[in-house]
Amino acid sequence: MSGPPNVNLDVRNAAAGPAAGYTQVTASNGTTYYYKYSGGSDGNGNLTVKVNSGQAAINVTVGGDSRYSITNITFNPSTTHFTWHAGGHAAVAVIVDPANVVEEAKYTCIVADSTANCTIPCDPVIRNVP
Numbered sequence: 001m002s003g004p005p006n007v008n009l010d011v012r013n014a015a016a017g018p019a020a021g022y023t024q025v026t027a028s029n030g031t032t033y034y035y036k037y038s039g040g041s042d043g044n045g046n047l048t049v050k051v052n053s054g055q056a057a058i059n060v061t062v063g064g065d066s067r068y069s070i071t072n073i074t075f076n077p078s079t080t081h082f083t084w085h086a087g088g089h090a091a092v093a094v095i096v097d098p099a100n101v102v103e104e105a106k107y108t109c110i111v112a113d114s115t116a117n118c119t120i121p122c123d124p125v126i127r128n129v130p
Contacts, residue, residue: 006039006059006061007038007040007047007058007059007060007061007124008037008038008045008060008063009035009037009061009063009109009111010022010035010036010037010038010064011033011034011035011062011065011113011120011122012033012034013033013116014033018034019034019036021036022034022036023035023122025121025122027118027120028118028119028120029117029118031118033113033120035120035122040058044124045124046124046125047097047124047125047127048126048127048129049097049099049126049129050129051099051100051101051102052099053099055096055098056096056099057095057096057097058094058095058096058097058126059092060073060087060092060093060095060109061087061091061092062091062109066091067114068091068113069090069091069112070086070092070109070110070111070112071110071111071112072109072110073093073095073109073110074107074108075105075106075107075108076105076106077105080103080105081100081101081103082096082097082105082107082126083096084096084107095107097126097128099128101128102128102129103127103128104126104127106124106126107124107125107126108121108122109121109122
């Protein structure tokens with residue numbers, strides 16, 4: 001199984017404040033959070049996979065604070081061939097890309113904050129190219 005580089009996700013609560021390169025998002029409880037992806041194909045969490053290069057297993061890890069875990073990954077559009085499963089630890093998810101058709105999807109990691117009892121949506125892109 002081959003695949004693009006791993007992806008790392010740094011999530012910060014509003015108390016930490018914004019920092020360069022972070023995206024502001026509103027959590028399920030209305031609180032402001034910030035997130036920043038690194039790794040992936042472009043260094044910003046986005047992924048490009050060559051079609052027919054073999055199935056790709058993309059590890060996404062939320063780090064920085066043990067209060068954060070990945071509870072779900074959604075794909076938009078939802079009709080893509082991408083799937084995901086837990087990566088053996090609450091902070092890790094594995095996106096499986098069969099890489100068998102040209103397609104593009106936004107993936108959203110739903111990160112839970114166990115301290116604030118809320119979820120935070122964080123979303124970069126996966127592209128399968130010819």
